[in-house]
Amino acid sequence: MALFEKLQVPAKGRKITFQNNTLSVPDDPIIPFIAGDGMGPDIWNATKRVIDAAVEKAYKGKRRIEWLRVFAGLDAMPIYGKDNVLPDDTVNAIREYLVAIKGPLTTPVGGFPYVCMTCAHEQGEQSGKRPEKCPKCGSEWITKRFRSMNVTLRQKLDLYACVRPVKWIPGVPSPVKEPEKLDIVIFRENTEDVYAGIEFEQGKPATQEIIAYLSEKIGKNIRPDSGIGIKPISITGTRRIVEKALRFAIEQKKPSVTLVHKGNIMKFTEGAFRDWGYDVAREKFAGEVVTEKDLWDKYNGKMPAGKVLLNDRIADSIFQQVLLRPGEYTVLCTPNLNGDYLSDACAAQVGGLGMAPGSNIGESIGLFEATHGTAPKYTGLDKVNPGSLILSGVLMLQYMHWNEAAALIEKGLAETIRKKLVTYDLERQMQGAKVLKTSEFGTAIIENM
Ligand code: NAP
Numbered sequence: 001m002a003l004f005e006k007l008q009v010p011a012k013g014r015k016i017t018f019q020n021n022t023l024s025v026p027d028d029p030i031i032p033f034i035a036g037d038g039m040g041p042d043i044w045n046a047t048k049r050v051i052d053a054a055v056e057k058a059y060k061g062k063r064r065i066e067w068l069r070v071f072a073g074l075d076a077m078p079i080y081g082k083d084n085v086l087p088d089d090t091v092n093a094i095r096e097y098l099v100a101i102k103g104p105l106t107t108p109v110g111g112f113p114y115v116c117m118t119c120a121h122e123q124g125e126q127s128g129k130r131p132e133k134c135p136k137c138g139s140e141w142i143t144k145r146f147r148s149m150n151v152t153l154r155q156k157l158d159l160y161a162c163v164r165p166v167k168w169i170p171g172v173p174s175p176v177k178e179p180e181k182l183d184i185v186i187f188r189e190n191t192e193d194v195y196a197g198i199e200f201e202q203g204k205p206a207t208q209e210i211i212a213y214l215s216e217k218i219g220k221n222i223r224p225d226s227g228i229g230i231k232p233i234s235i236t237g238t239r240r241i242v243e244k245a246l247r248f249a250i251e252q253k254k255p256s257v258t259l260v261h262k263g264n265i266m267k268f269t270e271g272a273f274r275d276w277g278y279d280v281a282r283e284k285f286a287g288e289v290v291t292e293k294d295l296w297d298k299y300n301g302k303m304p305a306g307k308v309l310l311n312d313r314i315a316d317s318i319f320q321q322v323l324l325r326p327g328e329y330t331v332l333c334t335p336n337l338n339g340d341y342l343s344d345a346c347a348a349q350v351g352g353l354g355m356a357p358g359s360n361i362g363e364s365i366g367l368f369e370a371t372h373g374t375a376p377k378y379t380g381l382d383k384v385n386p387g388s389l390i391l392s393g394v395l396m397l398q399y400m401h402w403n404e405a406a407a408l409i410e411k412g413l414a415e416t417i418r419k420k421l422v423t424y425d426l427e428r429q430m431q432g433a434k435v436l437k438t439s440e441f442g443t444a445i446i447e448n449m
Pocket residue numbers: 103104105106107108109120150354369370371372373374375376384385386387388425
């Protein structure tokens with residue numbers, strides 16, 4: 001039986017495989033990509049050219065990526081039907097080929113039943129029927145309300161670690177005086193916490209039943225006019241994200257991992273995250289990791305050479321710490337909600353989401369993605385900054401251990417910004433910079449590799 005319903009798999013190219021905890025990458029890997037909605041295709045085209053050029057320059061034809069186009073959002077609709085914005089083919093291809101990259105995708109935000117996939121406008125029902133055209137942009141590509149494709153991909157592929165490095169590139173405008181001092185990698189748990197989506201609306205019978213149950217059975221009184229959300233945090237979910245963060249720190253010779261939690265208030269969820277995190281370190285990494293307590297009890301406050309320090313900080317304090325003492329932190333490991341806030345706050349410190357790469361990693365699969373949205377007003381204008389997706393491509397190449405190509409892109413990007421050749425979003429904050437289009441920015445990076 002065919003593996004995919006409608007995908008054109010490249011005739012050449014081989015699969016990346018995963019065995020014994022190791023990714024095995026052939027010289028001609030097949031890598032699926034999702035171009036994305038809105039301005040996604042603009043930034044994807046620039047990114048693909050930059051990645052291909054870096055691979056060619058680094059390996060002189062010995063290595064090359066065979067791209068497999070897979071579909072999600074607007075571009076899936078003409079092929080798979082108007083109500084199928086995330087086809088099984090796409091999920092199956094990423095599962096099959098293990099490493100993939102994606103542009104941003106439209107996500108409905110309001111409670112409306114229809115979404116325009118061209119401009120992200122959401123609208124109400126018109127006599128129960130799908131509107132023929134979007135009243136805002138005139139597009140006929142209207143679909144039914146759907147769940148976030150990003151969240152669905154993370155859940156279906158069990159991509160439990162959202163990994164985001166945050167590092168300043170010299171020349172990028174920043175709101176702080178010394179942006180170079182922040183150089184961290186955030187490991188955010190991606191599957192549980194309040195994002196599990198277990199919510200009960202105010203006034204509904206199920207909500208009233210829960211409120212009555214809590215009052216009668218465990219003596220906890222909740223105002224009767226409350227909505228309720230459930231925040232599950234498990235040993236399983238915690239252990240695997242902390243283990244990933246610790247392994248990363250050990251392999252990359254980072255000095256510390258900090259567990260970020262709000263355990264002083266939420267003892268059995270966030271507090272347990274901290275405790276289970278320390279358990280993982282003691283049980284699995286006793287030879288390589290020193291906890292903050294042991295540092296004082298056993299080592300008199302002097303960190304033994306070559307070991308990773310595991311400490312923890314309360315979530316509100318870490319927001320101050322990354323601003324006031326950024327140099328003291330290298331890897332942060334957090335439950336889902338803290339990580340969501342913290343990733344964007346840290347990205348802002350080094351110049352904003354336009355330059356912040358992201359990745360979602362499971363046991364073997366790595367899905368690399370821009371961290372911003374589809375900015376639909378810039379669709380097709382060849383205007384926006386492709387930096388976030390290009391840097392996600394760098395993470396992807398590093399994940400594949402194609403470090404030479406990754407380094408060339410970093411060099412090309414740094415040099416381009418140093419020469420003050422930038423897209424509009426950076427230019428408006430810089431003195432004497434020249435505005436480039438998305439495609440021109442990609443070309444400049446290639447020329448500066
Ligand atoms: P957005 O697409 O991130 O854009 C908001 C603003 O941020 C833009 O108008 C632009 O600001 C700036 N911006 C974003 N990306 C940029 C880039 N690459 N280069 C330069 N400037 C950039 O947020 P949104 O308008 O709230 O969301 C639009 C759609 O994207 C929604 O459907 C949302 O749900 C979805 N979304 C998807 C993802 C994802 O797929 N990972 C993430 C977030 C949002 P200026 O106009 O001021 O220059």
